Amino acid sequence: xxxxxxxxxxxxxxxxxxxxxxxxxxxxxxxxxxxxxxxxxxxxxxxxxxxxxxxxxxxxxxxxxxxxxxxxxxxxxxxxxxxxxxxxxxxxxxxxxxxxxxxxxxxxxxxxxxxxxxxxxxxxxxxxxxxxxxxxxxxxxxxxxxxxxxxxxxxxxxxxxxxxxxxxxxxxxxxxxxxxxxxxxxxxxxxxxxxxxxxxxxxxxxxxxxxxxxxxxxxxxxxxxxxxxxxxxxxxxxxxxxxxxxxxxxxxxxxxxxxxxxxxxxxxxxxxxxxxxxxxxxxxxx
Numbered sequence: 001x002x003x004x005x006x007x008x009x010x011x012x013x014x015x016x017x018x019x020x021x022x023x024x025x026x027x028x029x030x031x032x033x034x035x036x037x038x039x040x041x042x043x044x045x046x047x048x049x050x051x052x053x054x055x056x057x058x059x060x061x062x063x064x065x066x067x068x069x070x071x072x073x074x075x076x077x078x079x080x081x082x083x084x085x086x087x088x089x090x091x092x093x094x095x096x097x098x099x100x101x102x103x104x105x106x107x108x109x110x111x112x113x114x115x116x117x118x119x120x121x122x123x124x125x126x127x128x129x130x131x132x133x134x135x136x137x138x139x140x141x142x143x144x145x146x147x148x149x150x151x152x153x154x155x156x157x158x159x160x161x162x163x164x165x166x167x168x169x170x171x172x173x174x175x176x177x178x179x180x181x182x183x184x185x186x187x188x189x190x191x192x193x194x195x196x197x198x199x200x201x202x203x204x205x206x207x208x209x210x211x212x213x214x215x216x217x218x219x220x221x222x223x224x225x226x227x228x229x230x231x232x233x234x235x236x237x238x239x240x241x242x243x244x245x246x247x248x249x250x251x252x253x254x255x256x257x258x259x260x261x262x263x264x265x266x267x268x269x270x271x272x273x274x275x276x277x278x279x280x281x282x283x284x285x286x
Contacts, residue, residue, distance in 0.1 A: 035261065042066070042254040049250050065251030069259070072242045072252065078230045080238075087219060087234040090155045091263075094218035097160035099207055106169030107195040111181055121170070127163035136225060143226060154226035155234065159218060165210050172206035173199055208271050216264040236260060 036056075041049065043061045073080040109117055109124075139158050140149075148154050176199055184194045200207065222237040239256035 035265075038254055038257045038261070042251065042258045044251065046251060065255040066259075069242060069252045069255045073238070076230075076238075078233075082231060083233060083235050083238045086155075086232060087221075087236070090152070090221055090234055091215055091218040093152075093156050094159045094221070095211060095214040097156070098162060098165050098214040099210060101161050102165040102169045102210060103200060103207060104195065105166055106173050107191070107199060109166075110170045110173035111176070111178075111194075111199070112191065124163050124167055124170070128167060132158075132162075140225060148226075150227055150229050150232065152232065155221055155223045155232070158226075159221060162214075162217075165214060168210055169203065169206050172203040176202055212264075212268050212271055215267050219260070219264055 040056065040058055042065050043063065044058045045060055045062050045064065048055070048059060070080070073083075108114070109121055135158075143149055143154055143157070148157065180198065181194060184198050189198070220236055221234055222240070223232070223234060224237050227233060239260060242252060242256060
């Protein structure tokens with residue numbers, strides 16, 4: 001009886017279950033294909049890179065592309081470790097700052113009754129429609145007037161507040177029962193304590209998901225509009241410079257893509273089980 005109910009929930013029949021499985025498998029393969037292709041291309045020798053039609057496997061794998069990438073990076077005026085430090089520092093600062101600011105602001109918008117809250121929520125929803133590139137000119141003017149051009153602030157400040165992160169946290173916090181908030185207030189808890197000791201543990205899926213998205217976005221920051229000093233450049237802009245030599249460095253280009261993909265992928269693999277588990281067990285009701 002239990003098996004029949006479960007089958008009805010998914011596909012209605014064994015054939016439906018198989019069809020859904022095949023569809024999801026095809027979608028998964030389609031999403032993984034760019035990662036697989038980039039990795040395969042990065043370990044191909046030069047003579048295999050330009051075969052037509054391109055092969056989806058490698059006959060004689062080699063790490064020459066990665067060795068060439070390290071040689072070029074080592075020949076720069078600034079040590080490659082400096083670029084790594086810049087990207088790690090910027091990614092950590094932006095991720096932590098987004099969690100702090102988005103969570104604090106989302107609690108106010110979701111659980112504090114104050115004039116103008118509804119209007120502010122509408123502004124956030126409208127802000128979701130615009131990409132960050134439309135604000136580059138305004139950001140440059142503001143940071144130039146504040147003397148922040150060519151500093152670490154230029155790589156971090158424009159990215160610590162995002163409408164997507166704020167909207168995500170607000171939506172999750174809106175599901176927290178008001179009775180829980182009122183009980184905490186009766187016990188004498190302040191808004192700060194309610195936010196970080198009561199609400200945040202109950203929206204774990206939201207801030208874990210935000211952490212993944214924030215780190216992924218921060219790792220891709222180039223800062224080419226705001227940073228000109230070689231000492232401050234992060235890895236993505238340096239990798240673009242290394243790979244920008246046409247067909248001569250085709251293998252190096254794929255190697256740089258793989259290197260840039262690894263940190264966000266590793267973070268996702270570490271946190272994704274927690275995100276899925278907490279989402280499956282979340283859902284508080286009065």
